[in-house]
Amino acid sequence: MNNKVNFTIDDKECTSTSDKYIVEAARENGVYIPTLCNYDGVKPAGSCRVCTVKVNKRYLTACTTPIAEGMEIEVNTTDLQDFRNAVVELLFTEGNHFCPACEKSGNCELQALAYKFQIMAPRFPFQFNERYIDASNPKIYHDHNRCILCKRCIRVVKDDKGKSVFAFENRARQIRINFDSKLGEVLTDELAEKAMEVCPVGSILVKGKGFKDPIGTRKFDHTPIDKIVIPEKQNI
Amino acid sequence: MSRPIIATTSLAGCFGCHMSFLDIDERILDLIELVEFNKSPIDDIKTFTKDCDIGLIEGGCCNTENIHILKEFRKKCKILISFGECAIMGGLPALRNDISVKECLAEAYLDGISTVNKEEILPNDEELPMILNKVYPCHEVVKMDYHLPGCPPRADLIWDVLHALILGTDVELPYEVVKYD
Numbered sequence: 142m143n144n145k146v147n148f149t150i151d152d153k154e155c156t157s158t159s160d161k162y163i164v165e166a167a168r169e170n171g172v173y174i175p176t177l178c179n180y181d182g183v184k185p186a187g188s189c190r191v192c193t194v195k196v197n198k199r200y201l202t203a204c205t206t207p208i209a210e211g212m213e214i215e216v217n218t219t220d221l222q223d224f225r226n227a228v229v230e231l232l233f234t235e236g237n238h239f240c241p242a243c244e245k246s247g248n249c250e251l252q253a254l255a256y257k258f259q260i261m262a263p264r265f266p267f268q269f270n271e272r273y274i275d276a277s278n279p280k281i282y283h284d285h286n287r288c289i290l291c292k293r294c295i296r297v298v299k300d301d302k303g304k305s306v307f308a309f310e311n312r313a314r315q316i317r318i319n320f321d322s323k324l325g326e327v328l329t330d331e332l333a334e335k336a337m338e339v340c341p342v343g344s345i346l347v348k349g350k351g352f353k354d355p356i357g358t359r360k361f362d363h364t365p366i367d368k369i370v371i372p373e374k375q376n377i
Numbered sequence: 378m379s380r381p382i383i384a385t386t387s388l389a390g391c392f393g394c395h396m397s398f399l400d401i402d403e404r405i406l407d408l409i410e411l412v413e414f415n416k417s418p419i420d421d422i423k424t425f426t427k428d429c430d431i432g433l434i435e436g437g438c439c440n441t442e443n444i445h446i447l448k449e450f451r452k453k454c455k456i457l458i459s460f461g462e463c464a465i466m467g468g469l470p471a472l473r474n475d476i477s478v479k480e481c482l483a484e485a486y487l488d489g490i491s492t493v494n495k496e497e498i499l500p501n502d503e504e505l506p507m508i509l510n511k512v513y514p515c516h517e518v519v520k521m522d523y524h525l526p527g528c529p530p531r532a533d534l535i536w537d538v539l540h541a542l543i544l545g546t547d548v549e550l551p552y553e554v555v556k557y558d
Contacts, residue, residue, distance in 0.1 A: 233466075240557035241462055241528035242469060252557055259555050262465045262524035266517060269467075269474035356558070365552050 148212040163203035163214060164192055173367035174216055175225055175254055177341055178291035179204040186292045191228050191254065195221060222258070229254050230263035237272060237286035238342075244351035245343030247359030251289060252342075253366040272317075278325050280333040281347055285317055288344040297339045298332055300324055306332065318344075381430040381543050384454060385417040388443040389470045389512060390436025394461035395419070397529035398433070401536045408536075411543050416453075425453045431542060432457045434521070437467040438513040442506035451519040456542065460525040460535065462557060464515045468528065471512040478510055528558050 143158040150172050157166035162185060167174050178189040187205040194203045195215035203214075215221060232238075232251060240246050272285040294307040295318070306328065310319045328336075336345045356362065360369070387395060395418060401408065414420045415429050432454030438444050451457060462468045473481050486492060486499050515521050523542075525534055534554040541548035 237475075239462075239469065239472065242472075243558070246558040255557070256552065256555055259550060261526055261555070262459065262514075262516065262521075267466055267471075267514060269471065269511065271475040362556075363553060 144210075146208055146210045146212075148208060148210070148214060150214045151216055151218075157208055159208065159210075161208050163194065163196070163201075163206050163208050163212075166208040167203065167214070167216065168371055171371060172216060173371050174203045175257070175366070176204055177229075177250060177254060177289070178293060180293050180297060180339060183293075183296045186296065188290065188292050189228065189232075191225055193221065193224060193228075225254075226258050226260055227264070229258060230260060230265055232289050233260075234263045234265040234267045235270070236289060237269060239286075243287065243343045244346050245287075245340075247354065247356065247362055249343060249361070250341035250366065253361040256361060257365045257367060275319075276348075278320065278328065279348075280328050280330070281325075281336060281345055283318075283320065284344050284346070286344075287342045288318055289342055290316065290318065291341060293339045293341060294318060294336055294345060298336045300327075300332070306336070380411060380413045382413045382415050382427065383417070383431045383433065383539075384415045384425065384429040384450065385419060385433040386435065386446055386450065387418065388434065388436035388447060388464070388515075389439035390461060390463045390468070392418070392435070393529040394435040394464075394527075397527070397532050398460075398535055400532035402532070404536055408539070411540075425449070429454045430456060431539070433460050434458065434464050434515050435461050436463045437470060437515060438509065438518050439470050440506040440508050444509075444518060445506075447515060447518055456522045457515075457519070458523045458525060458538070459515045459521045460527075460530050462526060462528045464521075465524050465526055466514050467512040471514075474511040478508055482508070527556050531556065 143160045145156060146159050147156050149155060150167055150170065155170040157169050164174050164176055164179060174192050174194060177191040178186050179192065185204040187202040190202060192203040193200055196206065196212050229251065233255065240252060243249065246252060274285065275283040295305050298306045300306060304324060306324045307318050307320050309316055311317060333347050337347045337350065385395065415427060416422050416425045432450045434447065434450060434457060438447060459465050463470060467474065482499050486494055487497055523538065525538060527534060531554045534550065537548055537550060537554065
């Protein structure tokens with residue numbers, strides 16, 4: 142049964158129902174908690190840590206923690222904001238994110254978070270790790286330079302029998318996403334489009350679709366990501 | 378009080394950031410009332426003739442000359458600003474960063490499809506700067522005080538920041554001006 146729960150976010154009284162995760166409950170109450178690996182409709186993974194909040198003084202990921210009665214949640218404190226910036230900066234320095242040359246630029250959620258936080262330069266040294274681009278599939282490019290290992294493609298892109306097209310291979314620093322070569326070969330156009338759409342960065346791209354939207358008309362050109370997740374109430 | 382002095386340079390960049398600087402349009406008339414330019418492609422002064430207040434650096438460091446110029450700017454300028462993605466993260470020249478210098482030179486001077494180099498000579502004149510093992514962001518070579526991202530940084534961003542620095546005022550940057558492409 143979904144009970145009504147009362148909780149506070151940054152000292153603001155909020156209510157929701159007990160079947161929600163903190164991210165969803167906050168959104169219901171008009172509070173934006175930044176997320177990156179989270180995708181509506183699939184089980185949360187908690188892999189990027191961007192949504193970290195403090196619940197009753199403990200650090201928890203807001204996308205994987207169910208809301209509960211009496212929670213005191215901190216979202217926009219200085220240390221949490223700095224922590225979130227650091228996570229985004231780490232992702233920018235760990236991969237090879239050449240925004241000026243990326244097809245997803247302007248529609249990229251990692252970039253959108255950096256814009257929202259107004260990160261001017263990462264505090265960490267750039268790693269320039271050696272990655273490769275897999276263009277062997279007839280429908281999609283898979284650029285490992287940009288992959289942030291958020292597991293969205295694994296969780297969302299499945300064939301009609303429910304098998305994941307994408308999966309992790311290797312472990313630790315060698316870990317990367319790869320696609321099942323047999324399933325990859327029979328990838329439908331719809332699934333390929335879906336894969337490009339769920340990828341928050343420009344790691345999975347449908348061939349022939351790059352740079353479709355001109356600069357100025359892309360998703361995050363004029364609207365910050367929080368205003369897209371929680372649109373401002375229109376004045377009547 | 379004398380006017381603040383600005384110096385600018387392009388290291389491993391394409392001069393796009395300088396073009397964007399010129400995109401401040403008629404505000405450049407306000408700017409020349411406020412500041413004086415020293416070493417810069419804008420007035421074509423090749424060497425520093427005095428100490429400067431603000432140095433704008435376009436491009437990262439891909440060879441020994443870039444390092445030399447950047448260090449000279451650090452010595453001569455009170456405030457150094459990375460402007461543009463290349464200065465901040467190496468940019469497109471840094472695409473070579475996971476390829477060895479030997480491979481890069483071979484591709485450019487020996488194995489390229491349109492290359493004609495029968496003697497198989499690699500550029501080795503001592504007048505030429507040495508290419509570095511990889512392209513370095515400016516802040517990994519010297520201390521940089523501010524970073525203006527963008528490829529190129531929006532003219533409004535350059536103007537807002539310079540204007541605030543020169544007049545010593547706070548600046549609240551609008552969402553639209555901080556972009557990485």
